């Protein structure tokens with residue numbers, strides 16, 4: 127099993143375990159992408175090492191993005207939350223699946239300018255910033271986000287467009303969005319509704335764990351995939367991005383327990399306890 131895993135940095139108390147192998151895995155990395163929940167914070171508690179890592183990367187001029195699949199909220203909401211928790215970050219450091227979708231369309235479908243968008247006002251703003259023409263009249267493509275302002279009328283219009291064969295993009299695949307208590311139905315449930323009516327699924331789903339988000343990160347950061355390091359707590363979303371070429375670091379501060387690694391098809395390049403241990407490795411590598 128240990129041979130199957132690429133590198134486990136070991137217990138944080140054990141300095142010997144911060145090995146040369148850990149340094150080598152991170153060598154050549156030019157930018158870091160951090161998952162938020164379970165990696166940077168848990169509910170309203172900042173996790174160990176977050177402040178030190180963010181300050182170190184900023185001070186070293188190493189680009190850093192905070193990645194979220196949630197395309198319903200404005201980037202400012204995440205900035206505010208991170209600021210309140212004590213992290214000095216600004217909106218330009220937040221990368222949502224909505225922004226990723228805009229980058230992906232511009233990179234791979236530059237002729238698609240007229241978009242019928244199904245999303246919140248925050249997602250509409252994101253697309254307008256990127257220069258898209260949002261319209262229900264003769265759109266060239268359909269873009270579905272996590273639309274908490276969804277109405278039956280919008281669903282019907284989306285189904286009509288999908289049935290008519292328009293190119294169909296979804297910002298991310300999550301079926302439910304976890305809350306403090308329970309869940310709220312996410313975009314995956316809307317995708318399922320549309321599929322039940324039309325028999326079609328989206329042509330592209332951008333967010334984690336899908337490869338289009340890696341393409342969007344490469345465009346946003348101007349770097350090849352193997353110079354970007356994804357840091358996250360979930361094997362099947364964050365670490366799965368390793369299959370699209372990113373270097374990956376698993377933190378054990380969130381959802382994943384060490385025993386989960388035995389069964390997972392997704393293995394991180396490096397496994398650390400938390401951001402504190404990652405900070406120590408980056409600082410001394």
Ligand SMILES: [Mg+2]
Nearest residue numbers: 161163164359
């Ligand atoms: Mg997470």
